Amino acid sequence: MSSWLELLTDNFDALASGFWVTLRLVVGAFLVAAVVGTLVAALRIAPSKWLQRLGGVYVETFRNIPLLVLLIIAYSGLRRAGVPIGTWTAGIAALGLYTAAYVAEVLRSGVFAVSRGQVEAALSLGFDQRQTLRRIVLPQAVRTVISPLGSITIAMIKNSAIVGAALAVNDLLKEARIIASRTFETEAAFVCAAIGYLLLTIAATIAVRLLEQRYAIRR
Amino acid sequence: MADSADAAAPLVELRNVRKSFGDNVVLDEIELLVAPGEAIVIAGPSGSGKSTMLRCINGLEEVDSGSVLFDGERVDPRSRTIGRMRADIGMVFQQFNLFGHMTVLENVMLAPVKVKGVERDAAKVRARELLETVGIPEKADAAPADLSGGQQQRVAIARALAMDPKLMLFDEPTSALDPEMIREVLDVMRDLARGGMTMVVVTHEMGFAREVCDRLVFIDEGRIVEQGPPAEFFAAAKSPRAREFVDKIIHH
Numbered sequence: 001m002s003s004w005l006e007l008l009t010d011n012f013d014a015l016a017s018g019f020w021v022t023l024r025l026v027v028g029a030f031l032v033a034a035v036v037g038t039l040v041a042a043l044r045i046a047p048s049k050w051l052q053r054l055g056g057v058y059v060e061t062f063r064n065i066p067l068l069v070l071l072i073i074a075y076s077g078l079r080r081a082g083v084p085i086g087t088w089t090a091g092i093a094a095l096g097l098y099t100a101a102y103v104a105e106v107l108r109s110g111v112f113a114v115s116r117g118q119v120e121a122a123l124s125l126g127f128d129q130r131q132t133l134r135r136i137v138l139p140q141a142v143r144t145v146i147s148p149l150g151s152i153t154i155a156m157i158k159n160s161a162i163v164g165a166a167l168a169v170n171d172l173l174k175e176a177r178i179i180a181s182r183t184f185e186t187e188a189a190f191v192c193a194a195i196g197y198l199l200l201t202i203a204a205t206i207a208v209r210l211l212e213q214r215y216a217i218r219r
Numbered sequence: 220m221a222d223s224a225d226a227a228a229p230l231v232e233l234r235n236v237r238k239s240f241g242d243n244v245v246l247d248e249i250e251l252l253v254a255p256g257e258a259i260v261i262a263g264p265s266g267s268g269k270s271t272m273l274r275c276i277n278g279l280e281e282v283d284s285g286s287v288l289f290d291g292e293r294v295d296p297r298s299r300t301i302g303r304m305r306a307d308i309g310m311v312f313q314q315f316n317l318f319g320h321m322t323v324l325e326n327v328m329l330a331p332v333k334v335k336g337v338e339r340d341a342a343k344v345r346a347r348e349l350l351e352t353v354g355i356p357e358k359a360d361a362a363p364a365d366l367s368g369g370q371q372q373r374v375a376i377a378r379a380l381a382m383d384p385k386l387m388l389f390d391e392p393t394s395a396l397d398p399e400m401i402r403e404v405l406d407v408m409r410d411l412a413r414g415g416m417t418m419v420v421v422t423h424e425m426g427f428a429r430e431v432c433d434r435l436v437f438i439d440e441g442r443i444v445e446q447g448p449p450a451e452f453f454a455a456a457k458s459p460r461a462r463e464f465v466d467k468i469i470h471h
């Protein structure tokens with residue numbers, strides 16, 4: 001019954017190390033997804049048709065290839081092609097670039113959700129395009145994107161388990177499997193892993209709640 | 220000679236303006252002069268090009284040919300000076316378009332501070348004065364969404380006035396309002412016209428046109444069909460299209 005707790009205390013160092021690896025993976029991929037996702041969203045709303053199309057190609061490519069395939073391409077594919085990419089870089093890049101496609105779509109729809117009337121009101125007061133985007137569109141878009149970005153982040157945390165499954169990265173799931181095969185306490189080991197993932201996703205959920213409160217309509 | 224020409228210099232000048240969306244010719248050979256201090260009303264059936272004409276004046280739409288001058292300068296949406304020109308032209312929309320992420324007071328203060336570089340404290344004092352003028356000083360700290368339509372529209376007028384515009388454009392400012400709120404908005408507009416503001420108003424409120432406006436411009440299918448003093452227009456519109464329009468409005 002409390003066998004998972006026993007297993008946790010017995011293997012705490014290994015599990016903590018796995019948790020730490022997963023955390024770093026998630027944070028790294030999050031940063032990549034945030035930066036690339038924003039850039040791609042900027043392309044998608046750019047005034048030029050060609051830039052929009054370029055952004056569209058990115059989104060469709062990364063959204064329509066399974067993450068596992070991306071990981072294999074990022075690591076084995078590039079290595080075979082002579083690019084000496086490390087497992088960390090490949091893992092963070094693949095997970096980050098994959099997630100960026102979803103981030104870009106959410107940001108784009110957030111911007112379009114701010115009505116044309118808001119933009120025209122700003123322009124007719126004398127704001128230029130950039131000020132209008134910065135002062136009127138983005139602040140209102142932020143409110144609509146927080147919750148979907150939270151869902152994407154949670155999905156990314158769960159997807160990070162695939163990185164450990166595909167590459168030689170000792171993340172939380174990999175450590176749990178190693179422990180399971182050594183102790184034969186499979187269920188207990190995976191319960192420990194589940195708890196680790198839950199900690200991360202619950203933290204993300206709380207962060208989303210706080211952000212939502214912060215950006216609620218001011219009175 | 221030069222003096223009298225200066226005195227008569229129009230604030231808005233549309234010369235042979237043409238505009239189409241695809242094959243749809245929306246404005247055709249539009250000639251319109253608006254003198255400083257004049258209040259004109261633009262009337263016409265739905266889809267006749269009233270909004271488009273208004274939007275050409277502040278460069279929200281680009282004309283295909285002809286020219287739009289404001290205060291003697293060409294209005295060109297692509298020019299770098301368009302922002303400075305728009306800052307002098309207030310626009311009030313049917314849907315109010317208040318900024319939803321700001322309080323009423325911030326809505327009114329924002330452009331003076333960020334576009335004109337007015338100091339925050341001065342802008343705040345002025346914004347409160349304007350909210351007083353439009354009759355809702357007590358709503359300064361409210362969110363736009365908590366206001367009635369009539370109140371939102373009055374804030375939108377205050378927001379435009381905060382830039383000290385030389386011209387005010389109104390695009391059906393009362394069409395989205397419940398009947399009992401129309402009056403409060405028209406009253407603000409009437410006071411504005413009486414105070415000497417130059418105004419171009421698209422509206423179906425013919426009482427307002429008759430009482431407040433110097434001239435009525437009737438537009439149909441993108442062309443100015445006739446214009447003149449509102450009372451004359453209502454009593455004896457010359458063209459059949461205009462008479463039909465008047466009948467519809469009066470028996471509405």
Ligand SMILES: Nc1ncnc2c1ncn2[C@@H]1O[C@H](COP(=O)(O)OP(=O)(O)O)[C@@H](O)[C@H]1O
Nearest residue numbers: 240243245263264265266267268269270271272
């Ligand atoms: N952005 C646009 N794209 C395409 N057609 C438009 C656009 N804006 C207006 N139109 C068309 O132009 C015509 C005139 O519209 P508008 O100026 O809004 O008329 P009004 O304000 O008199 O009702 C209509 O046929 C309308 O469908």
Ligand SMILES: [Mg+2]
Nearest residue numbers: 269270271391
């Ligand atoms: Mg219209």
